[in-house]
Amino acid sequence: MEFTTDQLFFSSMLKELEYKPTNNELSLLSELSDEMANMTISYYPSSGADINDLFYANNKKVEQLGELNPSIYIHSDYYFLDRFDRDITYDQILGSKLIQIVSKIKVHDKEKSINVYKLKTPVSDDFKWLIFFQGYYNESVISDLILSKIKVPLIYSVCDGMTSGMGGCNSQAIPTIMYPLLALDLGIKYIITEQNCKYIKSIIETKYDQFSTWLNNVSLVSENPSTKNLLELSNKELEKDLTIRITAIEEQFLNTNGRLRCFDDRFTDSMVIKKLN
Amino acid sequence: MKLTSYFITNYYDLPWYRKKDKGFGIPGINEFLFFKGGYIKEWNLPKNDIGSYVNKGSSGIDFLWQAMIFNLFVKIVYNYYEKNFKYCGDFIAWRFNVETRIPIFKGKFKNFIDDKFLPLSNKTNKNVRDHSLINMNAYCAFLFSIFDLMNNNCCEFNSREVILKIIDNKEFKEEFSDDPKSMSYIFRKTLLNYR
Numbered sequence: 001m002e003f004t005t006d007q008l009f010f011s012s013m014l015k016e017l018e019y020k021p022t023n024n025e026l027s028l029l030s031e032l033s034d035e036m037a038n039m040t041i042s043y044y045p046s047s048g049a050d051i052n053d054l055f056y057a058n059n060k061k062v063e064q065l066g067e068l069n070p071s072i073y074i075h076s077d078y079y080f081l082d083r084f085d086r087d088i089t090y091d092q093i094l095g096s097k098l099i100q101i102v103s104k105i106k107v108h109d110k111e112k113s114i115n116v117y118k119l120k121t122p123v124s125d126d127f128k129w130l131i132f133f134q135g136y137y138n139e140s141v142i143s144d145l146i147l148s149k150i151k152v153p154l155i156y157s158v159c160d161g162m163t164s165g166m167g168g169c170n171s172q173a174i175p176t177i178m179y180p181l182l183a184l185d186l187g188i189k190y191i192i193t194e195q196n197c198k199y200i201k202s203i204i205e206t207k208y209d210q211f212s213t214w215l216n217n218v219s220l221v222s223e224n225p226s227t228k229n230l231l232e233l234s235n236k237e238l239e240k241d242l243t244i245r246i247t248a249i250e251e252q253f254l255n256t257n258g259r260l261r262c263f264d265d266r267f268t269d270s271m272v273i274k275k276l277n
Numbered sequence: 278m279k280l281t282s283y284f285i286t287n288y289y290d291l292p293w294y295r296k297k298d299k300g301f302g303i304p305g306i307n308e309f310l311f312f313k314g315g316y317i318k319e320w321n322l323p324k325n326d327i328g329s330y331v332n333k334g335s336s337g338i339d340f341l342w343q344a345m346i347f348n349l350f351v352k353i354v355y356n357y358y359e360k361n362f363k364y365c366g367d368f369i370a371w372r373f374n375v376e377t378r379i380p381i382f383k384g385k386f387k388n389f390i391d392d393k394f395l396p397l398s399n400k401t402n403k404n405v406r407d408h409s410l411i412n413m414n415a416y417c418a419f420l421f422s423i424f425d426l427m428n429n430n431c432c433e434f435n436s437r438e439v440i441l442k443i444i445d446n447k448e449f450k451e452e453f454s455d456d457p458k459s460m461s462y463i464f465r466k467t468l469l470n471y472r
Contacts, residue, residue, distance in 0.1 A: 055363050098359050122359045255371070260431040263367035265377060 003030035009148035013114060013136070019107045028103050032116060032129055035072060042070035042154040043145070043186075045138035045176055047077050049093050053156040054121050054128065056262040057192055063261075064252060064273050065190060070154055072129040074145075078169065080112055080135035090115060090132065098122045111135050137170050142182065143221040151187030155179055158194055158264045158271075174217045177203060180249060181215070183276045184224045191274040192254070194267035197247050204246075208239045215242070250275045278343060278419040280426055285373040288344050293320040293380040318380035327393055331401055338408050342416050345389050348382045349452065350423045353443050361432040368431035386452040387461035395460060409460055416464065417471040444468060 005011050005021060008029060021029060044053050053073055059065040091101060094117070103118040112135025119128045133141050145152060160176040174182075177200050179191060195203075204211075212235055219227050233241060251272040254261040262271045295318065322330075330337035354362050363377075370377040382389055395402055409416075424436030443449050444465060453465040 097363055122362065123364075258372070258430055260364070260368045260371055263364075263371060265367075265370060268371045 003033060005029060007033050009036075009144050009150050010114060010131070010133070010141075012144065013133070013140070014107060017107050017109055017112075017114065021105075025105050028105060028118065029116065031118070032072075032131075035129060036150065039071035040068055040154065041072045041074060041150065041152045042156055043074045043076075043141070043152045044156045044158075045076055045141075046157070046160060047075035047132070048079060048159075049090060050158065050264070051094065051097060051099070051130075052158070052262075052264055053192075054099065054119070054130065055097070055123055057154060057156045058124070060123075061261050062192065062254060062273055064275070065154070068153055068189065070128075071126060072131070073156075074131045074133075074141065074152070076133040076136050076138050076141045078135065078137055090134075094119070102127060108134075137173070139170065139172055139174055139217070139221055142174070142186070146182075146185045146221055146223060153187055153189040155186075155188055155191040155193070157191060158267060160193075160195065172217045172220060173214075174221070175203075175214055177246060178214050178218050180246060180274075180276055181218050181224075181227055181230075182222055185222050188276055190276065192262060193272060193274065194264065194270040196253070196270055196272040197249075197251055199270065200246055201243075204239065204243050209235070211235070211238055211242055250277075278339065278415050279422050280347070280369075280373075280419075282373050284340070284343055284347075285369065285375055287340060288347060289375050289380060291320040291322065291344065291380060292326070293318040295319075318378055319383040320380045321383050322389075322393070324393065328401070331405055335408055338405055339412065341389075341394055342409065342412070343419055345382065345386055345394075346416055346420045347423065349386055350420060351379050351381055352452070353439065353449075356449075357443050357446070358434070358439065361427070361434065364432040365427050368427060372430075386464075387454045387459065390461045390464070391454050391456075391459045406460070410463070413463060413467045414471065417468045420468065421471070440468060 003026065005014050005019070005026075008014070042053060042057050044050070044057075047053075053075075056062065057070055057073070059067065059069045091104070094101060099122070100120040101117055102120055105114075105116040107114045112133070115130075115132040115134065117130040117132070119130055121128055155176070157176040157179070176191075176193065177195055179186075179188065182188060212231070215227070215230055215238065219231060222228075230238060230241065251274045254271045254273055255263075255268055260268070262268070262273075264271060327341065330341050333340075351365075354365050366377045366379055369375065369379065395405060420440065421436045424434045424439060428434040428436065450465075453459075453461040456462055
């Protein structure tokens, strides 16, 4: 079957941008599509320009991932780089970390862009793919992934906007502490994050009144009926239920005994890996 | 001699300036939000400053040697083990609470050691030279200890293999003088024979 961009999970986003690929671009996107069908995918919501996951979200650094070794890294952020400073490009940020751009497609309008990169990072002999949705809500990306039945076994999430005091622009936002409720939809097996159990408990204490809104937002993208059932609970019951679910997840601190397994210049000491059953 | 917080703090405090990186220079760099790409930090020391370190005695002389050896470590990793470069920078930033961008000396090892460090006054030169020769093994051990620290904690290095492989590399040889009397030459020789 001949490849068309309709086969990509973000085809509707491409259509919105009135994208018409060249033959070379089509060939690159076809290659990406094949890879997505066969290789492990990692997703970094609200990534900003952070690219630490390209270096640390792999089974060589984080042994707990076992056989899981992402080749495709999806990033998204509502913040759109070009809107703020045209002197700095994302390509230069990649270059500053010695990442070689093998091929690239950039589709954009004034407010958003989709960047597809085939990369060579200095830490792996294999090609890696990076798809960066700039100017998009995380929830749009998640929704398209779920609709396309794409599995994302690894979530890399640092400094979630919603629970860190940013990200208030989207009333349908899903804070990343709620992502375990999307595990079935997205096939999430692991989450690497600074939002460890202690942090989540403090969020529950301070933002408990927002859980029903967040849960409702989860149910807008989730196809899992049990999520919808939770909406039947009273606020108090919901708080209790979610507290049990979220804090019961097995987690391990990553940077122990002075050894660096996952770096983030803001949160290195708090970084954990959560294993979802 | 080991990589300590005290050393790193002083090293990062050396007078540095921004230099646009040839490979990925960004004009009008703006460290807006989390963007920190596009330039390298180069440090340099005027002769008077070098003199003031030397006047501190052995601790000042050792610091200057350590600074140049740490700089050598950074150059080795950047040029020959780029897969470990980010890991080392991140680890140092984490362990010693400094930023990930490591300042580097603007010239070659020999430019500092032979041309800037030693040609002070004759009397001072003798003191520096004598102290340096006595401690040459310790300086070599310092370089190995940096690789060992990284090897244990953030990436894989066989320090002996790395140094022996790199030190004879044609380009890297230019870091050191060919003059057997020069300190940079003696350091390289000591490094090759270090047990």
